[in-house]
Amino acid sequence: MTMDRRLKIGVVGLGRMGKRHVHTLLYRTPRAQVVAVCSTTPHEIAWAKENEEYKEFGIEAYSEYNEMLSHPGLQAVWISTSTDVHASQSLAAIEKGVHVLCEKPLSTDLEEAQSVVDAAKSKPSLKVMAGFSRRFDASYRDTSDKIFTQQAIGSPFMVRSNTCDLRDDSGFFVKYASRNGGIFVDCAIHDIDLSLWFLGNPIPKACWAAGTLQHHPELKDLSDVDNAVGIVEFWGGKIAYFYCSRTQAHGHDVCTEITGTDGKVMVNVVPRKNNVVLADKLGMRHEVQPEYWERFEDAFVREANEFVDAVVNDGPVPVALETGIKVMKIGRGLQQALLTGEVVRFDERGEQVQASRL
Amino acid sequence: MTMDRRLKIGVVGLGRMGKRHVHTLLYRTPRAQVVAVCSTTPHEIAWAKENEEYKEFGIEAYSEYNEMLSHPGLQAVWISTSTDVHASQSLAAIEKGVHVLCEKPLSTDLEEAQSVVDAAKSKPSLKVMAGFSRRFDASYRDTSDKIFTQQAIGSPFMVRSNTCDLRDDSGFFVKYASRNGGIFVDCAIHDIDLSLWFLGNPIPKACWAAGTLQHHPELKDLSDVDNAVGIVEFWGGKIAYFYCSRTQAHGHDVCTEITGTDGKVMVNVVPRKNNVVLADKLGMRHEVQPEYWERFEDAFVREANEFVDAVVNDGPVPVALETGIKVMKIGRGLQQALLTGEVVRFDERGEQVQASRL
Amino acid sequence: MTMDRRLKIGVVGLGRMGKRHVHTLLYRTPRAQVVAVCSTTPHEIAWAKENEEYKEFGIEAYSEYNEMLSHPGLQAVWISTSTDVHASQSLAAIEKGVHVLCEKPLSTDLEEAQSVVDAAKSKPSLKVMAGFSRRFDASYRDTSDKIFTQQAIGSPFMVRSNTCDLRDDSGFFVKYASRNGGIFVDCAIHDIDLSLWFLGNPIPKACWAAGTLQHHPELKDLSDVDNAVGIVEFWGGKIAYFYCSRTQAHGHDVCTEITGTDGKVMVNVVPRKNNVVLADKLGMRHEVQPEYWERFEDAFVREANEFVDAVVNDGPVPVALETGIKVMKIGRGLQQALLTGEVVRFDERGEQVQASRL
Amino acid sequence: MTMDRRLKIGVVGLGRMGKRHVHTLLYRTPRAQVVAVCSTTPHEIAWAKENEEYKEFGIEAYSEYNEMLSHPGLQAVWISTSTDVHASQSLAAIEKGVHVLCEKPLSTDLEEAQSVVDAAKSKPSLKVMAGFSRRFDASYRDTSDKIFTQQAIGSPFMVRSNTCDLRDDSGFFVKYASRNGGIFVDCAIHDIDLSLWFLGNPIPKACWAAGTLQHHPELKDLSDVDNAVGIVEFWGGKIAYFYCSRTQAHGHDVCTEITGTDGKVMVNVVPRKNNVVLADKLGMRHEVQPEYWERFEDAFVREANEFVDAVVNDGPVPVALETGIKVMKIGRGLQQALLTGEVVRFDERGEQVQASRL
Incomplete structure (x- = not known):
């Protein structure tokens, strides 16, 4: 060039x-x-x-x-x-x-x-x-290929996805916590995006969440938690559930499972830093990537290249901008459920309705 | 003898x-x-x-x-x-x-x-x-040892546990479905029991669930589903969440993860029938136990022996009878949440309260 | 009964x-x-x-x-x-x-x-x-089924098999070392037996071996070593190779791989004590069985029952007595190669010939 | 720049x-x-x-x-x-x-x-x-760090290393087979290099090998085989052994194990194409890289960068040129042993001696 x-x-x-x-x-x-x-x-x-x-x-x-x-x-x-x-x-x-x-x-x-x-x-x-960098990860691309091209698992209906960060004793993340919208907006946003991708853009119907503070009591003043789980029910019988954590001891543990009518795809269920296993008096062990960079560096590269290609060749961007809105609506719904303890409900267009029973 | x-x-x-x-x-x-x-x-x-x-x-x-x-x-x-x-x-x-x-x-x-x-x-x-046969499984016993004796994961606060059965095209389970109390009572009961065990007998505070019918539409008349997820929040900042399925393609997939403040124990996250892996044109694969008997046969043996020993030696039974009541209260709460779409709440003694906000 | x-x-x-x-x-x-x-x-x-x-x-x-x-x-x-x-x-x-x-x-x-x-x-x-207790192990039986019944790997032609014991600092094994015929006779005998089984009873043609003393210098007086590898070439283009060790740090590590023209069966290549994985600051780790009893207890049970059944029902014994002779000829050949540094050769009936070139 | x-x-x-x-x-x-x-x-x-x-x-x-x-x-x-x-x-x-x-x-x-x-x-x-591209692979670098910096396995004394290629039905490799020096020179050269690296540059003492032709009978005219195993004994009680194959069904399977007095490092013993596992009626399976490029692409990148840096900054090249000579002497020794069936021996300076007993 x-x-x-x-x-x-x-x-x-x-x-x-x-x-x-x-x-x-x-x-x-x-x-x-x-x-x-x-x-x-x-x-x-x-x-x-x-x-x-x-x-x-x-x-x-x-x-x-x-x-x-x-x-x-x-x-x-x-x-x-x-x-x-x-x-x-x-x-x-x-x-x-x-x-x-x-x-x-x-x-x-x-x-x-x-x-x-x-x-x-x-x-x-x-x-x-x-x-949405995970959209560019080789393993998630392969997952998409298996689900949509090879139809290897029949019709996908259930997603489990985790974003669990290594505990950050430096306090780095807490410093930014006030601006990041809460644990489901900050951590689960990629997991929500993956669930939309692999479930074929379903519309949310209801969600609920529960959280706990285990290491960072200072988050209480921000109405946030450091570990949380949430369920999103979609219209049409599809379901996603998430676990977000700021406090893992072993590394950056991000996994996704998509269950369909004829099988399941598991992505990174056993996270590994590299191909090395050490066998010694403690048994056999491998290390885990410390943070998302090690896990997703190549995805960022592909993201950069595909964005640049879209501009240079005037093609469509690989992830539609609206995706972010849909994801955010769900993330904020989960965060609201976490804070209120109430079920958050959505109408059939995906707009949040009053917390009272539909 | x-x-x-x-x-x-x-x-x-x-x-x-x-x-x-x-x-x-x-x-x-x-x-x-x-x-x-x-x-x-x-x-x-x-x-x-x-x-x-x-x-x-x-x-x-x-x-x-x-x-x-x-x-x-x-x-x-x-x-x-x-x-x-x-x-x-x-x-x-x-x-x-x-x-x-x-x-x-x-x-x-x-x-x-x-x-x-x-x-x-x-x-x-x-x-x-x-x-409660899983209480007698060697891997769960080892987990208990790691958590409570070795204190290998600090304070446990989160349990994920699945009971996912191989799809039964014979209709065997559907025949009994009307008597078994619903998917959370029938399938998740062991997972609930494990969460009580590994979280130190916490008291439930609230639960919610969502389910779907993918293979057995005939369950609709029984107000049941064939796949469901649920979250139980306990008093004191502890949480458990469950996935129950009747329709797995690959085998009996029962896993449990217990996260604590300093680590995580994973039980059977990659289920294996035996030690054999086959490498061929499809890659590398192992089989999965087809049903819980293959997974838990040795646990039933230990259960039988420990029960008999308790009788013969007039010792305490290894699992207290009341455990079943606590587990059932949670299982029924999840099933109620599944059916109503509402959060089911419990007071600080673990008694279910009206579905209205506490 | x-x-x-x-x-x-x-x-x-x-x-x-x-x-x-x-x-x-x-x-x-x-x-x-x-x-x-x-x-x-x-x-x-x-x-x-x-x-x-x-x-x-x-x-x-x-x-x-x-x-x-x-x-x-x-x-x-x-x-x-x-x-x-x-x-x-x-x-x-x-x-x-x-x-x-x-x-x-x-x-x-x-x-x-x-x-x-x-x-x-x-x-x-x-x-x-x-x-020959491994003949009764469920995983090796499954391997036999995959190779001979399902023909999952085509024609098998190469076996790798290890018997690697946990280091025994008690000196127990050294005490018996003088009577056990050397490392290839004592440790590799099961591996040799497995190679005969899975390669279809081939006749040995030549073998060579090399060993080293890393932890038990006292074995030198017995002309033995504590770690050794050996290759056996069979007539007809089949090969087996073995690694025996007395000094593993992590446990009893016994694995076997059988390569055929269309695939490979791997048995216990990643040995695991049970289904438990611990994730903590060191990464993710599992324990390994400390000795062959934990690995093969169920095989001994099946061996006992099949032997008793053969007697009670007057059926053939499940492992022919002559097998032991064939295995021993190879084990002694490897041990001789280890001691002399020379290739040990066999004629087409499997009888050892002079070490000079055929 | x-x-x-x-x-x-x-x-x-x-x-x-x-x-x-x-x-x-x-x-x-x-x-x-x-x-x-x-x-x-x-x-x-x-x-x-x-x-x-x-x-x-x-x-x-x-x-x-x-x-x-x-x-x-x-x-x-x-x-x-x-x-x-x-x-x-x-x-x-x-x-x-x-x-x-x-x-x-x-x-x-x-x-x-x-x-x-x-x-x-x-x-x-x-x-x-x-x-020697594997010298630049992240997992092998980590292995070196574990062995030499962390001293995680005590004193290394045994290396097992495989280079097993996916079967190439196109005949591509056979076309070049006449120029590549034989299976041990062409395939095992990296494994030999790794054994020199991880055993601390030992001097070869003796080697032996056995091979077989399973898929490419046309190699017979080139005095070559398509599957072979070999053992190299080094002066000082160190040993390496290798398996080379041209005919794997499942992919490019390259693994290395280094055993030391206190532990073992295992590199790529279970090869995986990516983080994806598919669970379906066949059990759970993952794919394997089809060829060395997928396994070592990042190593080639690091190799290129380190070579360029050495030139630009006038620093030492990361792999000494003489390494190739030492590796080739062993590779040719193994190939000679394969062809003759005789042990090939080296003197204490690593020079090959007559095949007669030292």
Whole structure:
């Protein structure tokens, strides 16, 4: 590819994930060219300005997002900031005519999220995508192939999916907990997305949840918990249930099982860091990935490449933007059930109804 | 052991499990002597009367339960009939001064079950035990050891447990479905019992459930389903959740995970029939036990031996009779939630309260 | 079965395994009746005479093997002594007209072993069997079914089989090492037997081996090693290879793989003590059986029952006595290759030839 | 990195692997710039000349290797041709002052391989590396860390390693079999390398092997087999043994076990294509990678990056060139043992001695 045909992209947010996205774009997305990064955090922007690698690749560092949007020739942004500014940054980019890949969720506020969807619809030539990275994972793709192409399990009707994080004694996640919408919005959002994918986009009917605080009593003031389970019943006899945890001892344990009328697909039910098993006096053991990066690094690479391809070739984005809205409605329903102890119900269009019995 | 010191026991019910229990007592319970069997089903009693093995071991076959209870020297009965006569047969045996090992559950009617508990209490010298066979499984015993003796996972707070049966296209289970109290009472009862065991006898606070009919539409008339999930929240921040299925394609898939503050114990998460793996064009595969007998045969042996030992040595029975009542209250609560779509709530003593918000 | 139709059997040798065999016969072999035990070790015989269980079952304890052979009504013996007396005890029993189940191997001396085979042939009504217990294991039986009945792997041509024991720091095995014929005779004998079974009784052509001393330098004086690998090439393009170890850190690790033209069967390649996995800071781990008893207890039960059935019903013994001779020829060939560093060769009838090139 | 600081590299050989290497360099090796490719196969060079991607990246296609070596600014070559020209192409590059990454092995002729090592030594500023790709695999790196840094298994003394390829019914490998030096040179070379790595560079003492022809009788004329096992005994009580196969039904099955005095590391003993398990009427199954590319793609990426880094930063190459010579001596010894049926012996410096007994 001649250099000038590569997609000129900027990354906003230079936290742990933002830096990783820059790396993915530089090293593993040949049709992309990172031309700018942006952070409002002083030490991050200072770091970016001094970074030799960034200098060599000619990446300009901005402390103002709007300035970055005006970077000469900028064609797309990858938004990797905290959730509370996802929507406004997406809207500003759309306004500027810049393609958007925005980390999930668009917003924890449904109206705000809808405003992004509406803005995107108003500019159909722009590619605007929410980053549901698991959709790009090789094992989940294979699962989709087994279920929909090979029809290996008959008709899928039940999904179990977990997002269980390694306990983070640094307090990192607690710091961000106030902005993330609660455990079901923050952790289960991918699991909800997977259930929609593998159950064929069902409409929620009712949900309930229960949670507990085991390690982080400080979450109580945020009306949140550190471990929770929830069930979502869909119209048409389909069901999903989830377990979210912030406090696993053994690693990042993310698994999904899809049961159909003729079989079951199990994804990552026994998580493994690599192919190594150690046999010693304790028996036989393997390690587990410490966090989602190790599990999903290749999925982020595929996500970046497919987004870039969609822009360059003017094809459809691989995950429809509306998906994020549907997922968020369920996530917020589960969070509400968790807080109130009541069943949250939805009508046949998937709109939440009063908690009183339908 | 001299022959006359062996416990003289009769088995009532000669269905598939009743015959297996006779075999277990004959072949693998040296301190027991089967002296009688009983069935009200003509072909079963005819079979028993003609059975060479039973003749050789001197087993007398009765078609009247009360007659069997009067068999000379009979000391104990193993009740392996359908659930609807468990309580009356237990009460009759207790009345006669005969020790009782009764298959779970004592009754799907809580008052009736309580009447057995009360009768047993009135004769403290009698051993009366409900057969929660998983309590005797080597892997669950090891789990208990890891959790309570080795304290390997810190404080346990979350249980996931499944009872998923191989699809039975013969219609066998549907025939009995009307008497078994519904999927949560029939299938999840062991899972509920395990959650009480591993969470340290917590008191239920609330539960909810959702179900679906995928293969057996005829269950609709019985207000039952063939696949269901449920959550039980306990007072004190503990949670259990269950998946019951009648329709697995791959075998009898029963697993349990107990999460604690410092780790997790996983029991049978990858079920295997034996140690054999076949590698061929389809990849690598292993078979799964077709039914609970293959999974729990050794547990039934240990159960028989520990019950017999409790009688012979006048020790406590290994599972308290009241356990069955607690388990049944939760099972019925889940079944009620499944049918009504409402949350079922319990007070701090574990008594179910009105479905209105506490 | 009426009591007097049970097979009256005596067990000689009351070491760890002899006691287990008595238990198997008492508790899990209903057609057998243990009437006598024998040991020449004073504390064993004293223990047996005082044992309450033995008294209750009416088991008489002998310190003289010939006296036990004269026990009134004795029909069979299970020989569980050290290898050096297997042959003489078998011969004495055959002479007396008593059926024999003899632990493998009949003898480390091929001529002596042959003398037992010859004696057994001279009394065709007697059942004389060498105890190749793995032949009775459910997983190996399933393997045989997959290979020969289902023909799941095409034509089998390669066997890998390991017998790797947990390191025994007590020195128990070293004490008996001088009598056991060396590591390939003592450890690999079952693996050799399995390779003959699954490769369809091939004739050995050549073998070679290499060994090392890692933990038990005292074995050097016995010309033995504590870890060794060997290859056996058979006439007709079939091959088996073995790894024997006395010094595993993690448990009793016994696995077998049979490769055929269309697939592979793997038996116990990941050994597991039970269904339990513990997830904690070290990752996920399971325990391994500490010794062959945990792995093969059920196989010994089936062996006992099939031997007893063969006697009671006058059927063929499930493992031909000659098998032991073939196995021993290969085991000794490997041991010779280990000691000399030279290839040991066999002619097309399986007789060892001079070490010079054929 | 500014574009002109990237390492200008040419790839010679445009078969399946050569194309993959170009891709790895383009997409996943940011410090490298592919400036040229070369093939003497007309359709490959035609393909390269017409390839849009190659045009866009400005890659020039040569049909003469020497012309490619004169490409303006060329700094390094990646040699991915058939084994018979590895050495001459390496020598020509060294002569030109061009860095070399050469696929293993340097040559099946030891003298020729040594000539490359000598030439490389004469130009110490050049980086010349043989591509032992498994040295760069994350699981093997972790194994090295466990063994040498964590000392998790005590002193390693035994290696089992397999290279078992999926059966290739296309005849592709047979076509190249005449040039590849035989099964132990072609398949086991990585396993031998791993055994040297994990046993701490031991010196071979003796080896023996046995093989069989199961699917490719046409190999007989090449004095080769399609399945073989071999044992290598090293001086100092260390042992390695190997199984090579061309004919697996289930996939590319490459595993390694390293046993030490206190434990064992197992690498890829149960090979898996991804994290997906399918449960259906056949039980539970997972797929296996079809070929080494799926297993080792990331290792090739790391290899490319580490080689480029060594050149750019003038550091040592991560695998010493002499390693290839040591590995080849053992590989050829095993192949000789396979052909002759005799033990091949080495002196204490690792030089092969006459087949007569030392």
